[in-house]
Amino acid sequence: MNIQEIIAKKRDNKKLNEEEIRYFVSEYTKGNITDYQAAALIMAIYINGMSRKETTSFALEMANSGKILDLSEISNTIVDKHSTGGVGDKITIILMPIIASLGIPVVKMSGRGLGFTGGTADKLEAIPGYRTNITTKELINNVKKVGISLITQTSNLTPADKKIYAIRDAINCMDSMPLIASSIMSKKIASGANKLVLDVTCGSGAFMKNKEDAIKLSKIMKSIGKLAKMETICILTNMNEPLGHSIGNTLEIIEAIQCLKGDIPQDIKEIITVMGSYIIKLADKGNNLEENRKMILENIQNGKAYNKFLELVKNQNGDIEYIKDIKKFEKAKYIIPVISKEDGYVSEINAEEIGKISVSLGAGRTKKEDIIDKAVGIILNKKITDKVSKGEVLAYIHSNDKQKGEEASKQLINTYKISEIKLEKERVVLEVI
């Protein structure tokens, strides 16, 4: 068997067997296949797709490319969550401290930005001192001590996914159903959880642009979960505009803190209550979803969720003075308002374009080596269905470079569509599968 034959097979739209997938994943992980050969195969997969059987093999082989975590000393039931990616998505940072404040252990590994979408690990690192990169032993100790640890993937987990994820980002092959499904499920299988709630985003700010594709992706991930004996629930959510108001690392951390203190935009509230209710159910802490929803809102109101967040940050070496006083976070040098040129109602916001503008300001990477500018990003003052008058501020650009900020401001205005008629607010949670 050799990699040239495998590339040619996929290039010619033929199915790969288990041995071929195992060969590619293990040899690429060991460094015996070059990045350009891997890139060629990934592009062929992107173009020709993979069957459900191939996708499942790909996920299981990637999961087995490194260690599989054993979390049994924490609990026999660990419920994990993951999102297929979005713009302004700070759900993990808000929801998981709430879950931990209810006495459910939280072990959560998050990724970095991919394409136009942000990454939770990058956002957490906007908190000065916060360590996302810790060993498995530290992770387990942290959860035993404060009930929660939010980190990036430990280095010995799914090394194959790490390499393939980076290549996909570099060659613009992110929005592929089999590649997303296998990437997510490999990490979740390896991270030692036995139950899983997935946020499957769909719309302009997601990799799946329509509901049909999001349903297909959900079904693939559920079937991989079944094979891996991981009970999996998929919540389809609307990503036709960024979540909440902030996009960018520090800006999203600030918004997450405000949410944990009770100031929550409606879209975020809907997602955390629905996802959270299912997490509580899978953790065997409450069968009644409505009661679970109440528990979530109660722990925000009584401050328990916010206090758990403080404990989490402190335990990860983060400076909690920034959390207690958000004015301490470093601001971007230039805050440029984007002004509406017309009266009406916001009828559309292109979330993917907003994600790209945020990356262009430095909030994400265009190359693997890029260093993220934590302070930059966008704050949306108006969202879909909001009334706007000519001269009113649609959004603010936060930039550390005047020229880039002005350019971003020109582009941002084009992501908004203003119409004379007020549209009906779209649902945020579309379906549970």
Ligand code: URA
């Ligand atoms: N999140 C992941 O972990 N992988 C993907 O491919 C997309 C989103």
